[in-house]
Each structure stands twice: as C-alpha cells, then as structure tokens.
Amino acid sequence: AQSVTQPDIHITVSEGASLELRCNYSYGATPYLFWYVQSPGQGLQLLLKYFSGDTLVQGIKGFEAEFKRSQSSFNLRKPSVHWSDAAEYFCAVAPANRDDKIIFGKGTRLHILP
Amino acid sequence: SQTIHQWPATLVQPVGSPLSLECTVEGTSNPNLYWYRQAAGRGLQLLFYSVGIGQISSEVPQNLSASRPQDRQFILSSKKLLLSDSGFYLCAWSVSSGEHYEQYFGPGTRLTVT
Numbered sequence: 387a388q389s390v391t392q393p394d395i396h397i398t399v400s401e402g403a404s405l406e407l408r409c410n411y412s413y414g415a416t417p418y419l420f421w422y423v424q425s426p427g428q429g430l431q432l433l434l435k436y437f438s439g440d441t442l443v444q445g446i447k448g449f450e451a452e453f454k455r456s457q458s459s460f461n462l463r464k465p466s467v468h469w470s471d472a473a474e475y476f477c478a479v480a481p482a483n484r485d486d487k488i489i490f491g492k493g494t495r496l497h498i499l500p
Numbered sequence: 501s502q503t504i505h506q507w508p509a510t511l512v513q514p515v516g517s518p519l520s521l522e523c524t525v526e527g528t529s530n531p532n533l534y535w536y537r538q539a540a541g542r543g544l545q546l547l548f549y550s551v552g553i554g555q556i557s558s559e560v561p562q563n564l565s566a567s568r569p570q571d572r573q574f575i576l577s578s579k580k581l582l583l584s585d586s587g588f589y590l591c592a593w594s595v596s597s598g599e600h601y602e603q604y605f606g607p608g609t610r611l612t613v614t
Contacts, residue, residue, distance in 0.1 A: 420602055429605035492543035
C-alpha cells in the first residue's frame, strides 16, 4: 500500500541553524512529491513540488527539497531558519498517472529556539 | 488568480445539532474539490472529494455528507453532530487535468462540538 512517513513528530532548532525534515514514501512508481507548511489555525500552503527533472527542487521561503529515488526520500531543507518558520510541515505523495489521491504524512512540528 | 474561501472560520455547536460548512473557489473552472478533517496529532483525513457537480466520493463512513450544487461550491453537512466531529476542517481544490494537480487549501473551519 502507498504510504508517506515523516519519522519526526517534533523537531527543535535554534534560529539561524540549518534544518532538514525527513520524508520517506512507499509507492509503486515514481510519484509526484510535495511539501506543505501549516501555521497554527491556518490552512496548508504549498512550499514546493517535484514532478520530474532536476531532483533538487527550490521552493518558497528559502526552502528546498531533494528527491532521492534510491532512498525513496524527499527531505526538506533550509540553510538558516527564522523564527517565522515555526509551523507544521507535511510531506505528500501522489501518483503520476492520477489514478489515486494525494497521500499526506502525519506532519512534523518545527519549534524554533531564539 | 485563484482563491478559496471557507466559512465560518470558527463554529461551536451542541451535540445533535446540524452542520453546514461552505467552501467556494474563485478563478478556476471545473476544479476537483476536497474536504479534509484534521484532528490534533493525527494529520489530515480525507473525508470527501468531488470531480464535478453532483459527483461525490466518500472516503470514510461517518455521519457527515457532502454536496456540490455548483461547479465551484462544496458543502459539508451533518444532520446530527457527534462529539467526535470536533476538529479543523479544510477544503482544498486542484486542477482536474494535466500534470499540475497539487492541492490548494482554504483557511479552514475550527469546529467544536460541545
């Protein structure tokens, strides 16, 4: 069965430090991959997406993610976090052939220390 | 540009009362529409999705229902609310064809059943 795993429920980093949020997926073929961010009490905002081509994807707010087929991973990174990055982050996967729906991970809550 | 609206933003309802949450999308035609529920620490649960007017698919058996009376309007309803219906309800849309079918989310409705 298709699945998305975000192994870290909570992550805490200091402001200015680098960040990596992990995402692993289980899918029969190369899927489409997404990262979303959700601030408290708000909807989800699309940070970036991977469909094909360059495996390093740039997104909004200084985030990037790298698709690694051999590891079935799509980790999100940012070189220097800001206090405003504190939020919950969701990884999502969808089939390239539109036969199924987007599957979301359970999320990673990011805490920023001043 | 496309925008998605949800109302109300917050709602407190007693057990056994009816529910109606509304979602509308502007700036696009024939979108796919989705209702999700988000409970604390449990990620996103897909409740319903629709690929066209009057076409509703249910993902989870429950006392909720959905309707799509117009192309860009999606309504979530219940005849009698349960305590377990409390949560954060998110509406989302995506384009219905082509390669780009990432989902875009509304601001959400916080429902508390008392």
